[in-house]
Amino acid sequence: xxxxxxxxxxxxxxxxxxxxxxxxxxxxxxxxxxxxxxxxxxxxxxxxxxxxxxxxxxxxxxxxxxxxxxxxxxxxxxxxxxxxxxxxxxxxxxxxxxxxxxxxxxxxxxxxxxxxxxxxxxxxxxxxxxxxxxxxxxxxxxxxxxxxxxxxxxxx
Numbered sequence: 001x002x003x004x005x006x007x008x009x010x011x012x013x014x015x016x017x018x019x020x021x022x023x024x025x026x027x028x029x030x031x032x033x034x035x036x037x038x039x040x041x042x043x044x045x046x047x048x049x050x051x052x053x054x055x056x057x058x059x060x061x062x063x064x065x066x067x068x069x070x071x072x073x074x075x076x077x078x079x080x081x082x083x084x085x086x087x088x089x090x091x092x093x094x095x096x097x098x099x100x101x102x103x104x105x106x107x108x109x110x111x112x113x114x115x116x117x118x119x120x121x122x123x124x125x126x127x128x129x130x131x132x133x134x135x136x137x138x139x140x141x142x143x144x145x146x147x148x149x150x151x152x153x154x155x156x
Contacts (some may be wrong), residue, residue, distance in 0.1 A: 010113065013110065020105070027119050031083055040118060047064055047110070054092060054096050058084060059087050061083050061085055064099060097123075127149040
């Protein structure tokens with residue numbers, strides 16, 4: 001019974017790919033209020049400065065900005081509140097062990113709908129140094145130039 005799940009990406013954290021090497025990714029559920037889901041459906045969410053923490057055996061996402069729903073009145077939650085992530089205990093313990101290694105952190109990479117459920121793609125990341133960022137920029141520039149040259153060559 002291979003069921004095709006319809007995945008609709010809401011937002012991605014481009015800054016995370018710029019600032020970190022993504023070593024491993026995993027999917028997690030997230031605890032949200034109804035007005036937050038409606039606001040996410042409108043696309044008013046920002047993962048730019050978001051990061052994850054593990055406290056007392058539970059995982060949380062911090063700094064994820066979900067704008068208040070326009071028609072939500074008293075049911076709106078604060079935009080920057082800490083939200084709980086839904087992971088199995090063994091996954092949390094494994095991540096905690098890896099985070100304690102020097103330089104590793106847990107960053108939300110993207111937010112998407114899997115069917116009607118909101119999911120977060122988490123990345124176990126290691127920080128980049130300035131020279132790593134320069135190398136990546138140079139590599140992208142060389143790739144772009146090669147594609148342009150190939151495109152020009154194929155036009156004639």
